Amino acid sequence: MNKIDLHIHTTCSDGRFTPTEIINLCVSKGLAGIAITDHDNFDGFQEAVEAAKSTSLSVISGMEVTSLFNQREIHLLAYGFDVNHEYMKKISSRQRKVREKRAEKMVTQLTGLGIDITINQVKDIAGSAVISRPHIATALKKNGVVRSHNEAFYKYLADDKPGFIKTDQIDFNLVINAVRAAGGITSLAHPGNFYSDEELLMLVDAGMDGIEVIHPIHTYALQRKYERFADQYGLVKTGGSDFHGKTKLEQFRLGTVAINPAWIKSLLN
Ligand code: AMP
Ligand code: MN
Ligand code: MN
Ligand code: MN
Numbered sequence: 001m002n003k004i005d006l007h008i009h010t011t012c013s014d015g016r017f018t019p020t021e022i023i024n025l026c027v028s029k030g031l032a033g034i035a036i037t038d039h040d041n042f043d044g045f046q047e048a049v050e051a052a053k054s055t056s057l058s059v060i061s062g063m064e065v066t067s068l069f070n071q072r073e074i075h076l077l078a079y080g081f082d083v084n085h086e087y088m089k090k091i092s093s094r095q096r097k098v099r100e101k102r103a104e105k106m107v108t109q110l111t112g113l114g115i116d117i118t119i120n121q122v123k124d125i126a127g128s129a130v131i132s133r134p135h136i137a138t139a140l141k142k143n144g145v146v147r148s149h150n151e152a153f154y155k156y157l158a159d160d161k162p163g164f165i166k167t168d169q170i171d172f173n174l175v176i177n178a179v180r181a182a183g184g185i186t187s188l189a190h191p192g193n194f195y196s197d198e199e200l201l202m203l204v205d206a207g208m209d210g211i212e213v214i215h216p217i218h219t220y221a222l223q224r225k226y227e228r229f230a231d232q233y234g235l236v237k238t239g240g241s242d243f244h245g246k247t248k249l250e251q252f253r254l255g256t257v258a259i260n261p262a263w264i265k266s267l268l269n
Contacts, residue, residue, distance in 0.1 A: 002030055003255070003261070006035045006062065006264070007215065008037060008242075008243045011129055012036075012129050014135070015245050015246075016246055019051060020047055022245075034059060035060040035062030035079055035240070036062055037064040038064065038130070040066055040091075040099065042088070043130075045061050060080055061079065061080060063081075063092070064076070064189055065175050067172040070199060075189035076186050076187070078187075079185050080183065081182035081184025082182045085183070091170065094170065095130065099130055103122055105165045106136060106164070109162065110140075115156075116144075117140060121142075177207070186207075186209055187235075187236060189215075190215045209236050210235050211235050213239050214257060215240070216241060236266070236267070238264065239263075240257065241254050
């Protein structure tokens, strides 16, 4: 049975491939369906749908929203929403703006450390994509400040490093309610070991519809834990590769770290 990958990034956020290239790759990997889940936008959806028209691949609308829960950053995956719904458009335009402001602050912080980087350069690198830390990492690499993205993160950009600034996150309740109003569902991205049982229940109580069971950071034990949790609370089980197209390992995961279509029947109809 062909699988479905519900977690993929494109050039509309910090992925390497365009939506059209993603469709071609996913067809070649034998997937039955995908959702493009760029950070804080769904700009790639229309292009993906167009590209998938001549194939048997199904495309579901998606987005990975950087949100605030319990004073922490949480990633909420949204699926199957109406991309023309006013609330969804509002969320993505808000997120684009706050990310641009945050990038400006990060660049100011870096130049304060004597580092060679400008906001215009970062904006050029991002192009029409929503700006995220990897774009800043690319600028640092281009300017010879670091040799790799990894070095950029461990020296300057990781959460506890001197170049980091938090995104002005959007409240998780707002996201859950907006996505529901737009006819979609929300699912907790890569829960890993990051949440207590109490926190998971708070999210369920708030109306979160699903949980990401299958993700590259999940061990089999975690997969089983979240599968049981989903069954116990009647949540939709989601999953995918979190593909950004940047490493060989990810190329291998695309087509393998994916879910059974039966898990998301309601989304496919
Ligand atoms: P942002 O959403 O702007 O905070 O950027 C986070 C993105 O940076 C993540 O989605 C990853 O794609 C990427 N990222 C996070 N940590 C690292 C790291 N240590 N090395 C490379 N990329 C990373
Ligand atoms: Mn990313
Ligand atoms: Mn994430
Ligand atoms: Mn992701």
